[in-house]
Amino acid sequence: MKTNNRVKTLFSKSFFWGAATSAHQVEGHNYNNWSVWEKSAERVAQLRLTHPTGSIEDYFSGEAADHYNRYKEDLSLAKKLGHNAFRLSIEWSRIEPEEGKFDYKEIKHYQDVTDYCIKLGITPIVTLWHWTSPVWMAKYNYFESKNSVKLFSRYVSIVCSQLPKVHNWLTVNEPEIYTDNSYIHRRWPPQKASWKAGILVFRNLIKAHKEAYTVIKKLNPAAQVGIATNNSHFEAGNKNIDTLLYTKLYRYINNELFLRRIQRQLDFIGLNYYFHSRIIGHQQVNENEITSDLGWELYPQGIYNAIAELKKYHKPIMITENGLADRKDSYRAWFIEETIKAIQKAISDGHNVIGYLHWSLLDNFEWADGFSPRFGLIEIDYKTQKRTIRKSALKYSEIIRSQR
Ligand code: BGC
Numbered sequence: 001m002k003t004n005n006r007v008k009t010l011f012s013k014s015f016f017w018g019a020a021t022s023a024h025q026v027e028g029h030n031y032n033n034w035s036v037w038e039k040s041a042e043r044v045a046q047l048r049l050t051h052p053t054g055s056i057e058d059y060f061s062g063e064a065a066d067h068y069n070r071y072k073e074d075l076s077l078a079k080k081l082g083h084n085a086f087r088l089s090i091e092w093s094r095i096e097p098e099e100g101k102f103d104y105k106e107i108k109h110y111q112d113v114t115d116y117c118i119k120l121g122i123t124p125i126v127t128l129w130h131w132t133s134p135v136w137m138a139k140y141n142y143f144e145s146k147n148s149v150k151l152f153s154r155y156v157s158i159v160c161s162q163l164p165k166v167h168n169w170l171t172v173n174e175p176e177i178y179t180d181n182s183y184i185h186r187r188w189p190p191q192k193a194s195w196k197a198g199i200l201v202f203r204n205l206i207k208a209h210k211e212a213y214t215v216i217k218k219l220n221p222a223a224q225v226g227i228a229t230n231n232s233h234f235e236a237g238n239k240n241i242d243t244l245l246y247t248k249l250y251r252y253i254n255n256e257l258f259l260r261r262i263q264r265q266l267d268f269i270g271l272n273y274y275f276h277s278r279i280i281g282h283q284q285v286n287e288n289e290i291t292s293d294l295g296w297e298l299y300p301q302g303i304y305n306a307i308a309e310l311k312k313y314h315k316p317i318m319i320t321e322n323g324l325a326d327r328k329d330s331y332r333a334w335f336i337e338e339t340i341k342a343i344q345k346a347i348s349d350g351h352n353v354i355g356y357l358h359w360s361l362l363d364n365f366e367w368a369d370g371f372s373p374r375f376g377l378i379e380i381d382y383k384t385q386k387r388t389i390r391k392s393a394l395k396y397s398e399i400i401r402s403q404r
Pocket of ligand 1: 022272
């Protein structure tokens with residue numbers, strides 16, 4: 001494992017240091033399109049095929065980390081670790097359980113959570129849509145129909161008007177990953193394999209972002225509004241013309257297609273960095289020197305390239321996710337340290353990086369992979385809901401304190 005010198009140099013005093021979560025992955029007891037899909041006959045049949053003898057319980061989000069009830073404990077741990085920022089998402093299905101009927105008790109819950117953050121000196125960074133939708137959206141085929149845009153912006157206007165103390169918003173999370181998994185590759189609900197549907201969804205998410213941007217800015221002109229995009233570091237593995245062309249093409253489709261279209265309605269870019277992709281010809285041929293529990297190559301230094309590539313947009317960049325599945329906590333401390341060094345290099349080269357939010361604060365429900373991958377700085381014992389701070393979280397905390 002390559003380790004350079006200790007992380008050293010200055011991040012600004014206002015730099016956001018913290019971690020990220022999303023509602024469905026940690027709250028527990030959500031009723032939305034995902035929770036329904038998890039238990040659908042088709043999904044259960046698929047799981048029984050892949051797990052003929054084992055239990056499939058791990059694939060139902062259920063109580064998750066019970067963060068909905070334990071947010072005070074979790075935020076106090078974040079505070080103890082020196083975090084000054086926390087990314088959470090609002091669960092649309094809680095706010096609008098029936099079309100047009102808003103649940104103010106649930107809105108109050110998110111007021112309490114964000115107020116508690118503020119009380120602790122933790123800036124809340126709030127995502128409005130992290131892939132889950134109310135089940136009634138099925139009648140509009142979720143984001144396939146253009147009605148979704150106005151339905152989403154109505155929900156956004158209610159939420160933002162009720163959370164006036166929140167100034168940092170992310171409209172949508174990783175539209176490219178969602179479209180690919182849900183509409184092209186049939187991995188996630190609604191498990192379609194339709195380019196036509198995928199293009200419609202992608203377009204509507206662009207419109208939804210733009211509308212949401214306008215709505216938020218009207219309600220709170222001081223708000224900073226971004227999206228979270230999952231950009232990889234695509235690297236040409238040789239200088240052959242086909243390699244160079246494919247590298248450019250992958251970069252364009254994955255990293256640029258969405259951003260280019262929304263760049264005029266964007267105050268900052270939320271960058272989720274997980275992947276390095278070494279391209280040879282039209283294929284990805286990574287060295288995979290070190291991999292996570294999910295088999296993903298760990299290539300922390302690539303975040304530098306992912307940041308540098310965004311220079312053309314002239315926007316501040318917040319790292320809104322970056323992390324690894326590492327149950328034994330073998331690589332996380334090293335990974336965080338190397339990532340922060342690369343960010344620091346980017347800053348010293350003139351890139352405007354304003355925060356680093358590790359994925360995730362807590363072990364979480366990892367979508368179609370269930371509870372087995374462990375991404376948390378804090379380990380969750382799902383039987384007892386006991387929280388245990390991982391060693392790597394202490395290392396991250398040390399880095400944060402050394403940079404203040
Ligand atoms: C998503 C998270 C997910 C993480 C790790 C990101 O693409 O936004 O919800 O848990 O990756 O797979």
